[in-house]
Amino acid sequence: xxxxxxxxxxxxxxxxxxxxxxxxxxxxxxxxxxxxxxxxxxxxxxxxxxxxxxxxxxxxxxxxxxxxxxxxxxxxxxxxxxxxxxxxxxxxxxxxxxxxxxxxxxxxxxxxxxxxxxxxxxxxxxxxxxxxxxxxxxxxxxxxxxxxxxxxxxxxxxxxxxxxxxxxxxxxxxxxxxxxxxxxxxxxxxxxxxxxxxxxxxxxxxxxxxxxxxxxxxxxxxxxxxxxxxxx
Ligand code: MN
Numbered sequence: 221x222x223x224x225x226x227x228x229x230x231x232x233x234x235x236x237x238x239x240x241x242x243x244x245x246x247x248x249x250x251x252x253x254x255x256x257x258x259x260x261x262x263x264x265x266x267x268x269x270x271x272x273x274x275x276x277x278x279x280x281x282x283x284x285x286x287x288x289x290x291x292x293x294x295x296x297x298x299x300x301x302x303x304x305x306x307x308x309x310x311x312x313x314x315x316x317x318x319x320x321x322x323x324x325x326x327x328x329x330x331x332x333x334x335x336x337x338x339x340x341x342x343x344x345x346x347x348x349x350x351x352x353x354x355x356x357x358x359x360x361x362x363x364x365x366x367x368x369x370x371x372x373x374x375x376x377x378x379x380x381x382x383x384x385x386x387x388x389x390x391x392x393x394x395x396x397x398x399x400x401x402x403x404x405x406x407x408x409x410x411x412x413x414x415x416x417x418x419x420x421x422x423x424x425x426x427x428x429x430x431x432x433x434x435x436x437x438x439x440x441x442x443x444x445x446x447x448x449x450x451x452x
Contacts (some may be wrong), residue, residue: 232278234419235285235365236310236331236381237372237445239347243309243327246277246417248361249408250305250334254326254397254423257360259375261426269409271399274351276421279384283363284370288448295434297337300431303424304382304390304439306375306402307332309366313414329375331441332363333382333449334421339412347389363419364447372444374401379442380425383433391423 233242252272253259259266282289293300311327334355341354377395381388394400397408404420431437437449 225443229279232281232283234281234283234363236328237365237367243366243431244417245278245281245419246415247412248278248280248419249412250274250276250419250421251399251423254399255392255425256396256398257426258428261428266398268398271404273408273411276356276357276361280356280358280361282359284362284364284447286365288450289362290450290452291335291362292452293431294335294337294357294359296353297339299337299339301336301338301428302382302384302389302431302437303334303336303428304380305334305421305424306378306380306394306441307331307363307366308404308420308422310414310420311416313409313416313418315409315413317405317409317414319402319406322402323374326369326374326401326414327368328368328373330364330366330445331380331439331447332361332421333437333439333447334424335360335362336428339362360449361421362449364441364445367444373421375385375441375444377383379440380443381440382427383438384431389429390425390427394422396425397423419425433450
């Protein structure tokens with residue numbers, strides 16, 4: 221038995237609908253600018269050729285157990301933004317996965333927030349620096365309970381919505397993604413070896429905006445999952 225010099229951290233994991241078992245989380249991949257209207261609102265080009273990926277640490281997850289989660293307003297920002305996104309959870313992986321085989325890797329789907337320190341992201345973009353501080357901070361990845369494909373199917377054309385304090389802020393549809401789930405898995409697997417337990421945040425539709433302490437968020441992926449988030 222391996223002896224460690226300090227206690228190893230508990231693995232990040234997500235709850236599964238109507239199951240006592242959980243999905244252990246390996247990596248969190250994110251795709252940027254995957255909805256044309258969001259790319260436009262960020263003043264970025266609509267790119268259909270090459271997807272833009274970044275990552276969050278697995279420890280940034282805030283996993284819902286079904287009753288909602290609390291996220292502390294993060295330090296070092298005055299501009300915390302919401303980005304509601306469909307989450308893909310993998311049960312298998314590999315390298316150079318063909319588009320036609322990609323969906324076989326999917327365990328299930330959920331909904332989450334790619335929380336963003338927009339001021340730090342703007343500063344990083346201006347200096348050509350990486351996005352880690354803007355995207356990968358503590359508690360930056362709230363995530364719902366997962367719905368297995370076996371029960372919920374693949375949400376190829378599902379409404380993706382976010383309300384803040386009862387007001388609808390984001391309303392998109394997964395059918396409008398520039399890179400669909402199979403394309404994202406294919407492209408990711410050309411760059412990294414995908415594995416069971418990987419999560420993919422699949423990009424946000426238009427309507428991103430600032431959050432404040434005390435805000436109550438309600439995210440939904442039609443027919444699959446919902447998530448309540450309190451900003452503390
Ligand atoms: Mn995003």
